[in-house]
Amino acid sequence: MEQLSVLPTKAVAPSLLRRAASLLVAIPLVCFVALLLTYTVNVPWMDDLDAFLNFIVGYTDARTTAEKLDWLLRPNNEHRILIAKLITLGMYDLTGEVNFRWLIFIAFGFLLGILGLFYRVFRSIKLPLLAFAPVPFLLLQPQHYLTSIWAITGLQHQVVVFLTFSAIYLLAGRGRERFAGATVLQLLASLSMSNGLFGWVAGAVVLTLQQHWRRLGVWLAIGIATIIFYFHDFSSPQGNETSFSFFLKYPYLVFSGFFTFTGALFDFFPKYSIFWRSVLPTLAGLVVIPTMLWFLWQMNWETISFRRSGSSGWSSVGRTEDALQKRRYFFTGCYAFLMVNAVIVAFLRPRFGYSVMLVSNYMLYPAVLVVLLYLNGLSEFRVGRTVTQWFRVGMVLSILVWGVSYMRHWPKVSQRRQMLLSFAFDQQHNQVGLGATPGTPFADMARQVINETIKRGMYTYPAEIATLFEPVLRPATRTLPPDPLLKLERIDNEYSTVVQTPNWSPPAATRQAYVVAVSDRWTFLFPTESYFAPGPFFLNRPVPGLRAEVIRGMLHPGTYRIGMLILPGNTQPVRFGKQTITVP
Known part of the structure; x- marks a missing residue:
């Protein structure tokens, strides 16, 4: 049977073709x-x-x-x-x-x-x-x-x-x-x-x-x-019965x-x-x-x-x-x-x-x-x-x-990865963060099962949480004065508050940035989106400003100061603006 001939075998040694094929499969x-x-x-x-x-x-x-x-x-x-x-x-x-x-x-x-x-x-x-x-x-x-x-x-x-x-x-x-x-x-x-x-x-x-x-x-x-x-024994049809009416309409x-x-x-x-x-x-x-x-x-x-x-x-x-x-x-x-x-x-x-x-x-x-x-x-x-x-x-x-x-x-x-680590910090320190809304049955289940499995040694939070966040988010962080150089803007919608820093460029060495929401009792982290555009991510270009979405449904009731956590290698990793968010 005639075989596939992609490259001229007289010009290229069969052993070289095999190595090239193995390399292509391995990449x-x-x-x-x-x-x-x-x-x-x-x-x-x-x-x-x-x-x-x-x-x-x-x-x-x-x-x-x-x-x-x-x-x-x-x-x-x-x-x-x-x-x-x-x-x-x-x-x-x-x-x-x-x-x-x-x-x-x-x-x-x-x-x-x-x-x-x-x-x-x-x-x-x-x-x-x-x-x-x-x-x-x-x-x-x-x-x-x-x-x-x-x-x-x-x-x-x-x-x-x-x-x-x-x-x-x-x-x-x-x-x-x-x-x-x-x-x-x-x-x-x-x-x-x-x-x-x-x-x-x-x-x-x-x-x-x-x-x-x-x-x-x-x-x-x-x-x-x-x-x-x-x-x-399915408890409900999961709402799939509405798909037929949707099909008739669209x-x-x-x-x-x-x-x-x-x-x-x-x-x-x-x-x-x-x-x-x-x-x-x-x-x-x-x-x-x-x-x-x-x-x-x-x-x-x-x-x-x-x-x-x-x-x-x-x-x-x-x-x-x-x-x-x-x-x-x-x-x-x-x-x-x-x-x-x-x-x-x-x-x-x-x-x-x-x-x-x-x-x-x-x-x-x-x-x-x-x-x-x-x-x-x-x-x-x-x-x-x-x-x-x-x-x-x-x-x-x-x-x-x-x-x-x-x-x-x-x-x-x-x-x-950045999102999961920051929300794991929220779950560990605030008892909510891994996709749940406070006061819902799912949030109650999440809190109970996380605490129980940690107590029994069945699950352990990743070490990155302690090494990345805990050294810079100490209780004394809550009393830091506002940084006059940090200008924050907020855009409220039904679900969240978008926090952004117009016309402010963080240090070039920054690879991770988070919005910090701090009350007198709670400290929440929300990951920014700014470093994940192709330019900053692949070419290490500086970003013109930071932007993150604060999901208000995750926050416990209270008034929260809003700031930025900039990692790594900054002498002042946490900076607060004058903006606050109040959750009734």
Whole structure:
């Protein structure tokens, strides 16, 4: 079989090509690992508190096996998260604590599992390693950072995609053992996040194409039973019943949302208004979906033509065609899973605002879809000039996506780290800060579970809080006189107060800045946004002024002096202006 020829082999030694291919595959992997090591912190955020800390307290306090099983299987919001809880339990049994940084690294292991599964499919095509290089560039980039550096989302989305795709991969082959393994994996996927249930649809598509009617019946029976179990004790429909009325009122938003979501890998302009921001992803979706449909027609028209009467959908041409057939089943099943997921997202989520179609939590799915299309093209073309052209297009697009993603989202990853550390300080010193509003049931739960897990040694705040903030935010800080050089402006809205410093440039060495809100009892920190524009972040340019949003709902009642905390290396890190905020 003729192989992919991207570079002239007479001019370039094969060993040099192999080293170049290995380097290209390694670059996105090394950069992504460095990103995680640098910016992940051991701080829970919002749903993490209930999903991990409240769970481990409840599970360890449970006295019977039935109670422990209930803690493992009970829903958290819209999802059951069995795998996430089992991982948390295993971590606690091994180390005696719950560490969110390590939970994120474990979730990254499932992302590597997805990459490994794609590599296994690629190896069956028997092309040089160089042809695989676009895949890690498309997959290992920070556009989906809210999945990659947030424990709860990482242990949902990445886990479900890996388990579901692995189940489809097993179904695509022959043998009862593979069917049994696929069923177990699909059960785990279903109990790890609600969209794992879509894998039953994908598996049914594969088994139908294979004409395995008996296995299809077993698969559907187990799937239906799993779905009934999954929803039997949900306390409420989570407001999803309003999505139908939203669809009747705005059907065009649901229709366009489907294409925006499926093309969201090309969300290159996140700072634009949502209309202009969504133009390129929507146009990309209008290319991605027809391309996928063309591949589905090509694969399954030939699949049907291969069949003999009464056969199970496998060709008898030989091992090479069997491998092709297996890949076709795999791609078809994965597309089915992703399309059901895209339809559900487009139907249920636009009522929260159209920008949800491009939210980072969901961006793993469009990335995976484009990876599948690229591998599908390699599989179908395989030889000659067409596959070479396909590789070149894939290489250019993947490096473009990777580069734009780092340029746009690397600063956001850094900003999130600063946010989590400052809000962890607020939680530790003010009993509120990790996404809760004082006086709400969630704030009460957060306070109780954080205090209880710290008391039991199950959780410890990161050391950065003590080293960064506590030395400069002593009680004596509250009595500092106003700095006449610090001019603060405030802009009030319904939710928050925006504090900014017009025409004042902090020292060039500054890399972190926070708004400080201080009363006679409480000290709150709010991170600034100013250092996370491309110029200051990448080129270390000074910023013309500082800007931060003080969330009034986080503040306890009282009158707060407003100032700035500038780190590092300043002789006077805390400076106050004359502005105050009063919370009744």
